[in-house]
Amino acid sequence: MVKKQVINIIILAVFLTFSYAFSQLYNSRKLNFKGDLELIIGKSSNLPATWVGNDEVAKDIPILVLAGHADSQGLAGAGTSGEAVDKFGLDPMNPEISDELFWNLKLQESIVKLGKMKGLNIRSYVPRIRNIDDPNDPRTNWSVGHKFAKHGGYAIEIHFDAYGKYGMGSGLIPPFFESPNQIDESIASKFGRFPLQFRGGLGAPRRQIRILEIGKLEGTLEKNLRDEKTRQKTIKLLSNEIVHAFLNGII
Numbered sequence: 001m002v003k004k005q006v007i008n009i010i011i012l013a014v015f016l017t018f019s020y021a022f023s024q025l026y027n028s029r030k031l032n033f034k035g036d037l038e039l040i041i042g043k044s045s046n047l048p049a050t051w052v053g054n055d056e057v058a059k060d061i062p063i064l065v066l067a068g069h070a071d072s073q074g075l076a077g078a079g080t081s082g083e084a085v086d087k088f089g090l091d092p093m094n095p096e097i098s099d100e101l102f103w104n105l106k107l108q109e110s111i112v113k114l115g116k117m118k119g120l121n122i123r124s125y126v127p128r129i130r131n132i133d134d135p136n137d138p139r140t141n142w143s144v145g146h147k148f149a150k151h152g153g154y155a156i157e158i159h160f161d162a163y164g165k166y167g168m169g170s171g172l173i174p175p176f177f178e179s180p181n182q183i184d185e186s187i188a189s190k191f192g193r194f195p196l197q198f199r200g201g202l203g204a205p206r207r208q209i210r211i212l213e214i215g216k217l218e219g220t221l222e223k224n225l226r227d228e229k230t231r232q233k234t235i236k237l238l239s240n241e242i243v244h245a246f247l248n249g250i251i
């Protein structure tokens, strides 16, 4: 009888040890997964970029978040329709706009909401008209962002990059005529960086608007966004990373 009890105790002890070890392993894996942004957004751009953002930023700097392609849903420049639609023939999220704009708008809203909760001086701008042909029309993202930046604000336009060989991956494109600051550095250290001269200096960076490519609209990232079970969690996680990058850049 005593022998049987001893065996039972030994079995229980072995079981507890294993389950403890397993739970530690499981939790640490889960934490690593959460901490590893790359697993969610995919690879960052591997283009050679040497810029470093050193300029200090005032704590209450006004931040403006723009959704890429919100004013260009015409034939050209509408943004990527993503791998799911373009390659696998799935329905677009909203037939009236590109899938990229659909997600840019969702992220924009979430970043601004979370940013306000965290005490940032942050806002968004969404043009009322979905297609404005003249980039210098005062209602475009670029005109509003340019004006905002000229008054000392930090304007950033968010994008998702094209899938497969058409895209480069995640990363920040700094402003063209201004030296990058510590917010730029903080974002680039999480999302990667594009060269200053990327495509000869795009329209937005020439107007002092940063471009953040969050990741390619493909694979795990796109699946997690499209799946209703993981959508909110993914949007929250991405906005959280971006808002914390702002906070780390100004404190």
Ligand SMILES: [Zn+2]
Residues within 6 Å of the ligand: 068, 069, 079, 080, 100, 159, 160, 161
């Ligand atoms: Zn885009």
